[in-house]
Amino acid sequence: xxxxxxxxxxxxxxxxxxxxxxxxxxxxxxxxxxxxxxxxxxxxxxxxxxxxxxxxxxxxxxxxxxxxxxxxxxxxxxxxxxxxxxxxxxxxxxxxxxxxxxxxxxxxxxxxxxxxxxxxxxxxxxxxxxxxxxxxxxxxxxxxxxxxxxxxxxxxxxxxx
Amino acid sequence: xxxxxxxxxxxxxxxxxxxxxxxxxxxxxxxxxxxxxxxxxxxxxxxxxxxxxxxxxxxxxxxxxxxxxxxxxxxxxxxxxxxxxxxxxxxxxxxxxxxxxxxxxxxxxxxxxxxxxxxxxxxxxxxxxxxxxxxxxxxxxxxxxxxxxxxxxxxxxxxxxxxxxxxxxxxxxxxxxxxxxxxxxxxxxxxxxxxxxxxxxxxxxxxxxxxxxxxxxxxxxxxxxxxxxxxxxxxxxxxxxxxxxxxxxxxxxxxxxxxxxxxxxxxxxxxxxxxxxxxxxxxxxxxxxxxxxxxxxxxxxxxxxxxxxxxxxxxxxxxxxxxxxxxxxxxxxxxxxxxxxxxxxxxxxxxxxxxxxxxxxxxxxxxxxxxxxxxxxxxxxxxxxxxxxxxxxxxxxxxxxxxxxxxxxxxxxxxxxxxxxxxxxxxxxxxxxxxxxxxxxxxxxxxxxxxxxxxxxxxxxxxxxxxxxxxxxxxxxxxxxxxxxxxxxxxxxxxxxxxxxxxxxxxxxxxxxxxxxxxxxxxxxxxxxxxxxxxxxxxxxxxxxxxxxxxxxxxxxxxxxxxxxxxxxxxxxxxxxxxxxxxxxxxxxxxxxxxxxxxxxxxxxxxxxxxxxxxxxxxxxxxxxxxxxxxxxxxxxxxxxxxxxxxxxxxxxxxxxxxxxxxxxxxxxxxxxxxxxxxxxxxxxxxxxxxxxxxxxxxxxxxxxxxxxxxxxxxxxxxxxxxxxxxxxxxxxxxxxxxxxxxxxxxxxxxxxxxxxxxxxxxxxxxxxxxxxxxxxxxxxxxxxxxxxxxxxxx
Numbered sequence: 001x002x003x004x005x006x007x008x009x010x011x012x013x014x015x016x017x018x019x020x021x022x023x024x025x026x027x028x029x030x031x032x033x034x035x036x037x038x039x040x041x042x043x044x045x046x047x048x049x050x051x052x053x054x055x056x057x058x059x060x061x062x063x064x065x066x067x068x069x070x071x072x073x074x075x076x077x078x079x080x081x082x083x084x085x086x087x088x089x090x091x092x093x094x095x096x097x098x099x100x101x102x103x104x105x106x107x108x109x110x111x112x113x114x115x116x117x118x119x120x121x122x123x124x125x126x127x128x129x130x131x132x133x134x135x136x137x138x139x140x141x142x143x144x145x146x147x148x149x150x151x152x153x154x155x156x157x158x159x160x161x
Numbered sequence: 162x163x164x165x166x167x168x169x170x171x172x173x174x175x176x177x178x179x180x181x182x183x184x185x186x187x188x189x190x191x192x193x194x195x196x197x198x199x200x201x202x203x204x205x206x207x208x209x210x211x212x213x214x215x216x217x218x219x220x221x222x223x224x225x226x227x228x229x230x231x232x233x234x235x236x237x238x239x240x241x242x243x244x245x246x247x248x249x250x251x252x253x254x255x256x257x258x259x260x261x262x263x264x265x266x267x268x269x270x271x272x273x274x275x276x277x278x279x280x281x282x283x284x285x286x287x288x289x290x291x292x293x294x295x296x297x298x299x300x301x302x303x304x305x306x307x308x309x310x311x312x313x314x315x316x317x318x319x320x321x322x323x324x325x326x327x328x329x330x331x332x333x334x335x336x337x338x339x340x341x342x343x344x345x346x347x348x349x350x351x352x353x354x355x356x357x358x359x360x361x362x363x364x365x366x367x368x369x370x371x372x373x374x375x376x377x378x379x380x381x382x383x384x385x386x387x388x389x390x391x392x393x394x395x396x397x398x399x400x401x402x403x404x405x406x407x408x409x410x411x412x413x414x415x416x417x418x419x420x421x422x423x424x425x426x427x428x429x430x431x432x433x434x435x436x437x438x439x440x441x442x443x444x445x446x447x448x449x450x451x452x453x454x455x456x457x458x459x460x461x462x463x464x465x466x467x468x469x470x471x472x473x474x475x476x477x478x479x480x481x482x483x484x485x486x487x488x489x490x491x492x493x494x495x496x497x498x499x500x501x502x503x504x505x506x507x508x509x510x511x512x513x514x515x516x517x518x519x520x521x522x523x524x525x526x527x528x529x530x531x532x533x534x535x536x537x538x539x540x541x542x543x544x545x546x547x548x549x550x551x552x553x554x555x556x557x558x559x560x561x562x563x564x565x566x567x568x569x570x571x572x573x574x575x576x577x578x579x580x581x582x583x584x585x586x587x588x589x590x591x592x593x594x595x596x597x598x599x600x601x602x603x604x605x606x607x608x609x610x611x612x613x614x615x616x617x618x619x620x621x622x623x624x625x626x627x628x629x630x631x632x633x634x635x636x637x638x639x640x641x642x643x644x645x646x647x648x649x650x651x652x653x654x655x656x657x658x659x660x661x662x663x664x665x666x667x668x669x670x671x672x673x674x675x676x677x678x679x680x681x682x683x684x685x686x687x688x689x690x691x692x693x694x695x696x697x698x699x700x701x702x703x704x705x706x707x708x709x710x711x712x713x714x715x716x717x718x719x720x721x722x723x724x725x726x727x728x729x730x731x732x733x734x735x736x737x738x739x740x741x742x743x744x745x746x747x748x749x750x751x752x753x754x755x756x757x758x759x760x761x762x763x764x765x766x767x768x769x770x771x772x773x774x775x776x777x778x779x780x781x782x783x784x785x786x787x788x789x790x791x792x793x794x795x796x797x798x799x800x801x802x803x804x805x806x807x808x809x810x811x812x813x814x815x816x817x818x819x820x821x822x823x824x825x826x827x828x829x830x831x832x833x834x835x836x837x838x839x840x841x842x843x844x845x846x847x848x849x850x851x852x853x854x855x856x857x858x859x860x861x862x863x864x865x866x867x868x869x870x871x872x873x874x875x876x877x878x879x880x881x882x883x884x885x886x887x888x889x890x891x892x893x894x895x896x897x898x899x900x901x902x903x904x905x906x907x908x909x910x911x912x913x914x915x916x917x918x919x920x921x922x923x924x925x926x927x928x929x930x931x932x933x934x935x936x937x938x939x940x941x942x943x944x945x946x947x948x949x950x951x952x953x954x955x956x
Contacts (some may be wrong), residue, residue: 002221003280024279035279038189039182041411043360044445047733048881051360059404079182092667096176099850103358103658104179105186134890139360139412140658141850142857142918143889 008072012037013081019066027054030068031078039079043137050136053109054078060116076153079108082115090156091149093116100149102140110136114150123154167671170846173663173826174682182346184409187364187381187442194438195224196367196427198281200271201451205297205520205874206311208259212271217287224274225435226284227427228590229258229779235395236430240421244490252487254695257423259551264485265520265809266874267450269423274431274439274547297520297648297874299636301459303610304519310516311485311691315939320483321491321516325498327573328894329474330508335511338474342465348405351940352534352923354457354482355861356866357527358886361411361656362443363452365424367432374901378429381410383418384695385685386653391421392429398580407685413857415526416453418697419489449879455483455527458534462542463506470546473508477501479782481516484523486757491516492577493524496531496629497584499574501629503539504589504812505561506570510891517948520874526697528858530920532628537941540624540924541818553604554623555593555929562589576808577698578632584810586902587627592814592836595898596623600816600834618823619831622935623816624921629808630839630913631703631904640669640716641798644762644771646740646755648673648680650712653693654704655685659845659915664702664753665709666911667843672713673720674737675754685857692802693825699811699913702843707803708905715799720757727760763795809904813837815856815921816891819929826949828864828930830893838900840912846915849897855918857892862919863926863942865891 012035019034026045027104031037043051045064052064053075067155082089091114094100099106110133115126117132126133129150138146162902178184182601214226229237238255259270270286275281276444298304298311302426306319311318322763331337339345366379376398382388382405389405410417432439443452459480481494498512543561547554563570565588574584605621612619641649650669656662666680673680683689684705684913685696694704717737724742728750736745741753759775767773777788790796818832835852842848865885869877878884895918903910927938930948936955940947 008711011195022279033192038186041186043189043411044881046445046880049360053351060246079180080821083181086321088177092180095180096172099173099846101176101179102660102854103359103361103412103852104175104184105658106183107179111180113725122166130889134888137886137888139358139414139858139886140854142853142855143892144853144895147852147889149567154946 006069008069008106010071011037013077023067023069025068026064027048027066027068027071028063031063036078041105041108043106048137049085049106050113051106053112055112055116060113060117073113077112079111083109089115090160091118091159092155094149094156095151098145098149098152100146106138108135108137110146118154118157122157124150132146163457166667166677168842169844171663171667171677171844173741174659174666175660175662186361186409186411187379190379190408191366191438191440194279194440195274195276195430197439197441198273198604199269199277199284200290202259202266202268203269204292204294205299206295207263207292208295209259209263209270209625210293211291213289213766215288217284217731218574220275220284220287221651222280222574223284224276225274225431226433227258227272231258231447232257232497233342235397240423240488242392242490243488244492245254246321246490246621249321249487249491251320252314252490254313254488257425257427261732263935265522266876267447267522272427272431274435274835280317286875288370292570292867299519299521299870299874301457301480301517304517305480305515318518319515319517320487322514323491324511325574326511333508333509335474335476338509339463339476340463341372342473342687343547344466345463347463348537348545350460350541350938352456352458352464352537353942354454355527356454356867356868357416358448359412359414359416362445362448363417363422363424365428365444365686366440367429367475368438369433369436371436374865376429376433378403378405379408380405381417382407382420383657383697384420386688386691386693387695388420388425389687392426395426396422396430396433404687407642407655410655410657411694415530415697415816417657418695419453419525421541434530446879446882449884450522450876453470454484454522455643455873456523456534456862458497459522460538462493462538464542464546466546468550469550469560472505475507475542478513479512479514481514482519482524483516484519484521486523488523489525493526493531495577497535499576500532500627501535501539502627503536504587504625505539506563521870528855528916530698530916532626532920533859533923536624536921537924537927540921541927541939544928555597558591559590564590580807582629582863583807584908585628585904586901587810587812587838588900589625589812592812592838592900595900596814596816596834596836597838599836599896599898600818600832602816616819616823617932618856619820620929621816621818621930621934622925622928623814624924624928625788625814626920627810627812628913628917628920630699630811631809632698632700633805634694634880635802635804636694636704636708636803637690637800638705638712638800639690639800640709640712641796642716642720642754642905643759644755644759646679646753648675650680650688650709651683653690654696654701654705657696659701659851660844661701664704666846668710669704669713671932672710673717674764675740679740681934686802699915700916703809703907703911703913704803706799706911707909709907711801711803712799715801716797719761719799720754720797723760762795788804803907805906809906809912811839811917813916813917815925817925817929819926819933821930821933821948826952827947828945834891834896834898834901836898837917838902839914839917840904841901841910842899843911845899851914852897852918853895855916856895856922857887857920859922860892861887863923865942867942
């Protein structure tokens with residue numbers, strides 16, 4: 001018997017997108033496989049690594065722990081939506097400048113997390129940065145340059161505001 | 162070199178793609194592919210009595226179900242034993258799908274192919290496998306003494322036993338030397354299992370082109386060339402009909418060098434059989450129970466030394482747990498046993514290891530590959546000697562160091578590449594001096610006293626290592642300058658985040674004298690370069706870096722020859738700057754490299770304006786010789802290989818200051834310092850990043866990460882919830898200083914840097930905790946509860 005699907009509408013990176021998904025379809029799979037936005041990565045499928053973090057109505061959520069049907073009608077920002085056209089966002093530029101990524105697999109989750117962090121707290125202390133990114137795993141960088149990148153992104157945002 | 166790029170912290174060229182969601186990792190490809198999923202054994206040791214798939218057949222979207230009985234010819238045979246060794250007398254490998262017997266939880270038994278992964282897993286859940294349970298063999302000491310066998314035809318569960326011995330200068334064997342030594346110590350050390358755990362697991366995606374009878378396979382692998390050969394052999398396809406590509410890979414750290422994984426041959430086979438694209442993406446639990454682990458060893462140490470702490474004789478006996486199978490041979494214990502002497506001149510040395518089967522996940526190299534265990538053993542020994550004699554721990558190390566004038570230094574051992582273990586260069590006394598200055602070693606006792614006065618416990622630790630890097634047999638590079646002036650570089654080995662696209666472009670741009678932006682680099686794509694070994698053993702920069710440099714030198718020589726003809730100059734007077742070939746000191750006389758590329762390829766047809774300059778009526782041709790002279794080739798391109806006589810040996814020293822909570826036994830790293838010597842640096846920013854990441858993995862291995870097996874062979878913590886990979890909050894800030902002792906073995910004078918950061922961390926942290934607590938630390942990792950128990954036992 002064919003699986004029942006639900007029609008949902010998401011506003012992803014400012015564009016209205018429609019999909020027919022089974023009730024059990026994860027938001028991460030919906031974004032990646034139904035909508036073709038493969039920038040959102042899946043590292044553990046149990047909400048620990050943070051690779052799949054996207055912004056749901058501006059707030060970071062684990063898309064691997066979210067059913068797509070539960071966010072019908074909501075706004076989602078993925079890594080593909082962070083840049084302003086061809087110009088990378090301050091957070092993206094800071095990660096490049098500070099060598100805040102190596103293999104790049106965890107990076108989209110960090111970028112979404114940090115984008116929300118700096119929006120809410122434009123001048124975070126060291127402690128606040130560590131706390132802010134302490135829900136995202138990275139196996140390559142040892143985090144040192146990610147912490148540096150968060151501070152640098154705050155600087156760039158201040159310079160450009 | 163006219164363009165200063167080598168040695169500069171150039172920003173990575175990979176980053177814009179990876180930062181904007183345009184990276185292409187394995188699961189990002191093949192959106193319309195069918196999905197494979199596997200029924201894996203829930204038991205550590207069992208006989209398969211029956212497999213009943215009938216309940217799964219009605220699942221909507223099911224395409225196929227395969228068991229071992231369905232596998233043809235060579236696919237039905239055990240997977241290859243990749244690195245045979247005479248000491249591996251009882252090497253055993255798994256079947257792609259289990260045949261009659263399963264030997265660890267997670268072993269694949271049935272492959273299901275379906276419309277998508279959800280449906281494939283639905284079908285897996287409905288397949289019934291009837292197992293007859295056997296007693297599992299868990300724990301390396303239990304396995305070494307057990308009557309229960311992992312493989313019926315492997316007595317004592319011993320896969321390999323190997324001895325290497327270097328007698329004293331006077332010809333005495335180690336045991337005699339230790340007997341006669343003024344001081345002797347004997348003790349035992351333990352290290353638990355950990356694993357690479359890259360954030361992207363393994364994955365395979367295969368496309369069969371029935372019209373062309375060709376197969377394209379994408380794999381998240383550290384060696385696409387060897388996967389290609391394995392797939393062609395297993396599926397009986399001509400090699401030119403198979404291409405394998407490693408796309409963006411989300412970390413490897415060793416686990417992805419193993420190949421072919423069962424899935425790497427099964428998925429392409431299914432794609433051919435079904436004439437459909439098929440993809441399998443490993444999930445996290447699968448990665449924990451069906452890929453590979455490392456580290457676990459028990460070491461028994463006997464050492465004899467003099468009043469100054471000079472090691473006169475060292476004897477180490479190692480029990481190495483290699484899990485259920487040995488696809489990667491005994492490389493890990495070989496590295497442990499041969500890298501154990503580190504930067505020291507040992508009077509006499511004997512090492513013996515037994516590599517033992519257990520009903521657990523197989524053990525293959527994880528970043529460091531046996532060296533963290535080796536360094537733990539040697540450095541714990543140094544600390545014990547210092548403690549026994551009441552000497553400073555760095556003084557004992559210093560008195561044992563090989564001195565700078567002693568290179569090349571032959572340790573008298575045979576290394577993992579089957580070649581003599583001869584250190585090429587290094588400066589260990591200077592490294593130690595730099596490290597002591599960086600961490601403030603000499604002022605620490607006063608600091609410790611001040612802390613004690615405040616009721617705080619702090620301790621300092623140190624650890625030294627030597628790492629054989631850049632092992633052979635070879636890598637190659639191909640460099641082509643096209644008529645638009647672009648430079649296309651390719652090499653066969655693969656990338657998992659090391660920044661090869663940047664570092665190799667720096668080398669090519671510097672060698673050829675072209676702007677960095679003109680250079681593009683492709684790695685791990687057999688369509689571009691078919692001959693390669695792979696990325697492991699901190700070898701990519703050394704091997705492919707030098708191969709690319711040599712290929713560039715060929716291209717440069719040809720470019721100068723052609724340009725000299727065109728400019729009517731002597732090639733020896735020419736240089737290349739910013740992509741222009743010009744007479745040194747005469748700015749006017751110049752020709753773009755792009756034009757040289759046009760002239761290098763005599764044409765009949767003018768496909769564009771530039772090309773017209775190379776056509777047969779464009780003039781300037783000599784009628785005395787053919788358009789392509791004998792021994793020459795059309796095009797401005799070159800290919801070369803670098804094959805070293807032996808490995809080059811990087812080195813380093815780490816120190817840490819830790820604080821232990823007097824009540825809770827919580828362990829906190831206050832400072833972490835690294836002095837690192839990998840010869841000439843191509844890109845210091847990238848090297849530092851490698852060190853940071855390595856140290857973080859080392860901290861995980863020292864304080865948090867372990868694989869917890871119960872007596873039934875169940876891995877109790879097979880998730881990121883329970884296997885504690887460190888977050889940003891657990892990793893200390895790393896202070897680094899570089900020493901650059903060039904390698905005399907290769908043209909660029911470089912040594913490998915990829916694994917270094919992880920190697921001495923457990924030794925360093927143990928040393929520092931011991932200093933803080935005054936209790937011997939001989940087991941790693943160590944948790945607060947374990948430290949708490951040690952305190953209670955000591956009091």
